[in-house]
Amino acid sequence: MKFFVGTAVLTGLILFAVFLWPKPDLAVHEQTVSAATTRLKAVLGSAKLSTAQGIWHLVFPFDFFSSDGPFDRTFGKSWQVLATQSLKQLTPAERNVVELYRWGRAHGFDPEHGRRFVVIPVLARAGVDLNQSPTPIQNSLPHRETVIKLPPVRLTDLIILEEENSQAFPEVPLTPAQWRTLIELVQPCVGLILKDRGLGEEAREGALKFYRAVYAAAGVKEAHFETSVDF
Amino acid sequence: MHDLPLWLYTWTMSRVLVAFALAYFIFVSCSPAPPVQTADGLRRILQLATAEMLCHEVVYRHDESRWFFLTYGVRETLFSIDLKVQAGFDLSGGWRLVPDPEHQTLRVFLPPPRVLLIDAVDTSIREYFSAGEPLGYLRLRALLKDRTRELEKKAVEQGILDQAQAKAQIFVEGFFKNLGWSRVQVEFKT
Numbered sequence: 001m002k003f004f005v006g007t008a009v010l011t012g013l014i015l016f017a018v019f020l021w022p023k024p025d026l027a028v029h030e031q032t033v034s035a036a037t038t039r040l041k042a043v044l045g046s047a048k049l050s051t052a053q054g055i056w057h058l059v060f061p062f063d064f065f066s067s068d069g070p071f072d073r074t075f076g077k078s079w080q081v082l083a084t085q086s087l088k089q090l091t092p093a094e095r096n097v098v099e100l101y102r103w104g105r106a107h108g109f110d111p112e113h114g115r116r117f118v119v120i121p122v123l124a125r126a127g128v129d130l131n132q133s134p135t136p137i138q139n140s141l142p143h144r145e146t147v148i149k150l151p152p153v154r155l156t157d158l159i160i161l162e163e164e165n166s167q168a169f170p171e172v173p174l175t176p177a178q179w180r181t182l183i184e185l186v187q188p189c190v191g192l193i194l195k196d197r198g199l200g201e202e203a204r205e206g207a208l209k210f211y212r213a214v215y216a217a218a219g220v221k222e223a224h225f226e227t228s229v230d231f
Numbered sequence: 232m233h234d235l236p237l238w239l240y241t242w243t244m245s246r247v248l249v250a251f252a253l254a255y256f257i258f259v260s261c262s263p264a265p266p267v268q269t270a271d272g273l274r275r276i277l278q279l280a281t282a283e284m285l286c287h288e289v290v291y292r293h294d295e296s297r298w299f300f301l302t303y304g305v306r307e308t309l310f311s312i313d314l315k316v317q318a319g320f321d322l323s324g325g326w327r328l329v330p331d332p333e334h335q336t337l338r339v340f341l342p343p344p345r346v347l348l349i350d351a352v353d354t355s356i357r358e359y360f361s362a363g364e365p366l367g368y369l370r371l372r373a374l375l376k377d378r379t380r381e382l383e384k385k386a387v388e389q390g391i392l393d394q395a396q397a398k399a400q401i402f403v404e405g406f407f408k409n410l411g412w413s414r415v416q417v418e419f420k421t
Contacts, residue, residue, distance in 0.1 A: 006241060027298040035289065
């Protein structure tokens with residue numbers, strides 16, 4: 001009798017453990033979301049011509065602080081070396097990288113031994129500000145070819161995408177304010193990474209093609225265009 | 232086994248269960264994370280943005296989970312954020328310049344304006360308070376996704392496409408007059 005009662009109790013416990021306990025499905029989840037929309041804050045005019053676009057899933061901290069990473073190529077020294085220097089010795093761009101590294105370490109993101117990460121989907125566009133006029137410059141080229149200096153290619157949009165499928169990754173407990181700080185620190189570094197991945201050059205080619213078409217319509221077909229990538 | 236008292240049998244087996252449960256959690260927590268896709272998606276585009284609309288939202292979120300009488304996982308946060316809608320012209324869909332040098336006139340044909348971008352501006356977040364467990368970045372981004380979903384419709388209702396067209400008219404005229412054309416006609420395809 002004892003055996004049967006014991007077995008029944010045990011079976012009940014096993015069934016409870018297997019089907020109920022590990023699954024939080026029976027738990028009641030309550031969620032309240034309230035949002036008040038201010039109808040409109042501002043309407044701004046702009047004249048940004050985007051000529052290249054890329055979507056990247058950047059993994060912080062690993063894509064930022066890897067060996068032979070983008071900062072090594074940009075600054076000519078590794079982020080490990082930068083991190084040991086005092087902020088006063090660094091350029092603003094280098095300082096930003098170090099601040100991002102220090103913020104990451106303080107919040108559990110260790111690029112060398114850690115397993116905490118966030119995936120940041122970035123949509124970046126680069127192009128030119130058409131409010132800046134191209135300037136013809138005195139040329140020294142043969143055949144008296146006109147040289148036109150175009151506005152520099154810059155990042156026109158840098159967007160952190162809100163994606164539906166991001167739930168596949170582990171959650172990281174960050175408050176909205178901590179997320180904002182991370183994005184503020186990440187954004188200038190993202191510019192360097194994307195330039196390293198060819199966004200600037202692709203945008204420069206696109207801008208040149210656009211201006212060639214515009215000037216060709218005006219009858220200027222032999223012009224030589226110059227521009228630079230500035231981000 | 233038959234000789235064991237019931238309490239001892241149950242106690243022993245419950246210990247076995249706890250061990251199994253512990254092993255299960257260790258297994259789950261050590262399972263590898265899904266592969267992270269970092270492939271580059273670079274492409275050439277030609278988009279002219281001429282109008283941006285900024286909206287401001289105050290968002291409150293409260294989560295709590297209950298299991299019978301046990302309340303856990305309480306999260307509460309209140310913050311504000313700006314949402315941006317950008318409108319303009321996708322020139323890769325067709326734009327044309329028709330010059331008439333004799334009359335110093337340039338006709339510019341542009342596609343119809345459309346919404347080019349909707350974005351929650353993460354750097355504009357102002358957190359008023361957070362209580363309990365932090366919200367987490369995945370939950371935050373899912374929340375912001377929901378907030379941006381209906382924004383396109385609202386922006387169009389509030390006339391962002393008309394704004395984009397009006398500003399493009401002024402801008403394109405100025406741009407080509409700067410390049411030496413005395414008359415510029417801008418026409419929008421419908």
